[in-house]
Amino acid sequence: MMSTPAGPDRPSDPGRARLQDIGTDPDYRFTLANERTFLAWIRTSLALIAGGVAVVQLAPALGERWVRLVLGCVLIALSVVMAAASHRRWYLNERSMRLGEALRPTPLTMILAYGVAVIAVAVFVVLLISGG
């Protein structure tokens, strides 16, 4: 389906070429599924950002401002890691599909799970200390 061969004017070297010049076009459904997966990760990252902003601005009872700032910054830092990694994953998946290679496993799910667990424990400790 919609195959575009790599020829002299379409270099197949994945190191330097633009994405659309690498390999051949995969089934468009896979390309769009890859885009939706990226957007789903971005929304997860946005949820972490919302949590970070909310902790700083909407939860004064949680503790001192610096404590909330640290929590908010950690949440936003985790969201940056997720967003950057999901962009790289989108690129690598698209490239793998264009080259007909297997998709690589991702550490994103593990980073998200352990990151959220660590933040949840930190919030629990802050609540215990502040007596909230």
Place this chain on the structure above:
Amino acid sequence: MPKIHDSGMQAERTRLSWARTSLALAVIGALELHIGRSDLAMVDRLPGLLMLLIAVGCWVYGGRRYLVVTRSLAAGRTVLNHRQGLVLAGLSLLPAAIAVWSILV
């Protein structure tokens, strides 16, 4: 009846995914606007306004992308946009940068 070139409504599902992302950005924008506080200067509301602008941009891009994808499918062209990597990279990093600005205000 015109022929449907998109079996499984892939383009429509992708457009809706862009719309959901745009709405998530808008919610964060509203949060960063410090809604409910009237004592803030305009500069303190800039991060929220910027985030709302990105949300609008995301909505518009999703709509344009839907049109490009459906037209490309009808014409048998690739659905990969040559600027897509840049757009997705911006979407990855800008919201977090604005959020940091917002909580430090």
